[in-house]
Amino acid sequence: MLQGLSHSAQGAKSWPFEQARALLARILRLRLSDAERDLAATLIGAGKADEAVATLEPLQRSVIFETGYGPSGLPHVGTFGEVARTTMVRTAFRALTNDAIPTRLIAFSDDMDGMRKVPPGLPNQEMLQEDLEKSLSVVRDPFGTHESFAAHNNARLRAFLDGFGFDYEFMSSTDAYRSGRFDATLLVALERFDAIQKIMLPTLGEERRATYSPFLPVSPRTGKVLQVPTLERHVDRGTIVFADEDGERVEVPVTGGHVKMQWKPDWALRWVALGVDYEMAGKDLIDSVKVSSQVCKVLGGTPPEGFNYELFLDEGGQKISKTKGNGFSMEEWLRYATPESLAYYMFQSPKSAKRLHFDVAPKATDEYLQQLESFNRKKAEGANEPQIDNPVWHVHRGDPPVEGAAISFALMLNLVSAANASTKEILWGFISRYIPGATPSDHPLLDRLAGYAINYYEDFVKPAKTFRAPTDQERAAIGDLAARLRALPADADAEAIQNEVFEAGKAGGFEPLRAWFTALYEVLLGQSQGPRFGSFVAIFGVERTLELIDKALAGDLVAG
Template identity: 50%
Template sequence: MSLPALTEEELSESFQKEAETSKAWPFEEARKIVKRYAKGDYPQGGVLFETGYGPSGLPHIGTFGEVARTSMVRHAFRVLTGDQVPTHLICFSDDLDGMRKVPDNVPSPDALAPHLQKPLTDVPDPFCSEHDSFGAHNNAKLRSFLDQFGFEYEFASATDFYKSGRFDDVLREAARQYRKIMDVMLPTLGEERQATYSPFLPIDPKTGRVLYVPMKHVDAEAGTITFDDGEGEELTLQITGGNVKLQWKPDFGMRWAALGVDFEMFGKDHQTNAAIYDKICRILGGRAPEHFVYELFLDDKGEKISKSKGNGISIDEWLTYAPTESLALYMFSKPRTAKRLHFDVIPRAVDEYYQFLAAYSRQDIKQRLANPVYHIHAGHVPQVEMPIAFSMLLNLVSASNAENRDVMWGFISSYAPGTSAETHPDLDRLVGFALRYYEDFVKPAKSFRAPDTIEREALEQLRTSLRTQPSDADGAALQDAALDVARGIERYQDHNKKSPSGGPGVSVAFFQMLYEVLLGQERGPRFGSFVALYGTERTAALIDQALAGKLADA
């Protein structure tokens, strides 16, 4: 895969001038890299972006978010420099790390217990796939999704880099600078940990386990370390060739120095360690990269999402119910704000994506640069007509009990003549997502209630009003009809609001009642638009069912 060329608009002088002052966060980050090389002395191989991946559990959305967001900064940098500077994105897997605990969300977890503390690429694959290790399996899951989304990246494995000798020179430098590294690390540790700490982690040649043991001697000239293994036997190992890896904090800085990384983003949980990574990078002769710290994702209970717990939404789960563009929008929006990541956020993300997409063609350059779809699509923004919102499709499924696309398209083609699955493939894709989302999340939670006396009166009036509406009444007219009913019932009058005629406005309690009684849920779409899509007679019949007690008894 190759990066798409910049568009003619992006290469224009006016566009680049606006980009230089754009407040969109990818441009703010990209300008840091431009400033880093203010003299124009870019590396011969180009600017290097990196993302890190810990394959101790199955890939989750946070991992994807790093690559998506970094790619957005990379594209912004290309715009600022007129695509005159080569760029590379490395997705680096820390798969030589020892498996500290068995993940909760794998089959037959007991079978992995004997392999604790072994590098992840030496742990058998619990999924019994074609991969030869747990680390390789999880790496493949990550690459599969990144490829599906169309990212351009270079995958890198810590196991490969350590064993192939790619890190040998910087490891030898780490041995020469051993005391300086210890001087950085020891003040950050407790007294007990200080006594046993070493930046070098030997891999036991007998057991294959990563050992957390103190060093008895570090011979910088010979490039060796001496230590006692788990059985108390003194061993000396070469620090090169994959015999030894670095502790994770020194490893961060070492990797930056070895590869010449210019930009890396990481979660807030790394923020306190960023100064340590920078110091070690400089000790090893490198230049610390530019940073971007993002907030962590939370689950529906407000707890941090964990790969090993599997308490968030997986990549595959999101894509079961929504298009990838909606996930990219979720990653773009407010990256420095902690956000809950659970299934309820999906419908809003889908609708917001298509709202931003619809607005793009009407915007000027400054507005386009701030529009998320510009960054999601790397400047190549598609033109898509979406006549019906995803949330509306969900409510259509709910009211109609539709079980397949054909039933849904019967409603849609009546609402928007000339619209079909062939002419609107994006809408057809959303229909499929809506059917799955409704079946798995909306339907199990539906809870209809019976109307009380006043609510019955309101529903009866609404039913009569709907049946007297002209056949071509649009959503706005039908919404007005519902509002007229509500204004005539004291319970639903809101004296803090004013109607167009100067009387009281309508309380949101009226529409909440409609959703609870007719749809079995607390929230719903704009009611008039829903009636226009579902049909006035069908909606009136739905009210009949509610008044007869058939919905609440279902």
């Protein structure tokens, strides 16, 4: 699906393409001479990226994308967001270069980091307390299912990423240090110890400066990752000397997993050792990115391209925190809405702070469905240019599905509410009448929406549902609407029904007309907003709607 898009991608305006163009400029700048760069830019701009790659050997090396993960806890919505957004940039880069320059996405687990505190809520708290300060890859698994706490969480991370179909390579910090993958860069760090300290010490408080070292030695005696000063350095031997917990001076090599770097120098170490070309980070890490970028240059590397995305906020505007448990978790989103809608929400304005609260899921779902419908409609109409700026192109990595949904999520929610549906089977009784011959097997997206709508209704709508009696003006207008519905032909469609709803509101003297629709939702459905009312009546059925109106006017809904 990405072949043949490079020319169209040149003019794409969505943010992943902006990032992809900056990344391509980096690759050309760092890998090629001036003459080679001009040649490559000309060929790629003309849609001949494959020719550029075949001609210029440096372009045959993979472009490395990276996302980082701390395995002290389980994957969460921030993990999803970072991998999803990075994948969107990767997809845009592939389209920009006609998929000719190879790419890799590394999902890096910082599992050699020491466990500084016991995460609350886990089993075997005493056992974990005993393992404090040890690498997460050494800390025993409190769940008893894996060889370590990190192995348990890493397995969850990989299952999580696999469940969303991400294309990535998993990499463990412990494996990278112990295997020697980082050795050459660690020896450079040892040689340039003073230059690293010159960057790091001004960023620290006075007390921390007195003991800070970029190297965290692993105690040969206890296995703990120690935050102690470096007493001696021996560049010729590739070693450092430190005081172990018992005061004994110990000399260890900085290679082979005997030390781990502090996290900001460690970030720079990864960029250099792995040749990372692109990594994004949250706005809270802006200063950390700057510091790590300075260390990266000291180590002889060039900091990767990337950008700082805004953080998610809870209902009160506070930053979402795993520790606080505020906001709307990824597990909750996936109980009430599709994974695609979550990816769509991640795509939208990543540099703007957004609330992640339960009421955004239905809206994001319907916006996603509208964009998918627009994509497929324009595709069917034979649009000249590929719709690579449509969010669903990015959500589905360049290959959106053909299937959409003829019923919005908001409408499905109101159908659940009006029908008091507790199962998908009840909903399908209405859906199959609205879409003749439709079944869950041939409309799987609708079937999924039905399940999500039931969950959302039960947890959020039903507890807050409050019917009210109509005012005299509303009672007269609703009675007029009932008469209009009875006069409609049996085959009246949603548009014809909506016209009568409008006419009843106008005849009732509602100004603005929005007040009429609010009255319908509050009196008939027990909530302040809802979908297009004509569509609701079309799927719920005119006769059932009339029964609902009769109950409302009789006061039965308020009494119930």
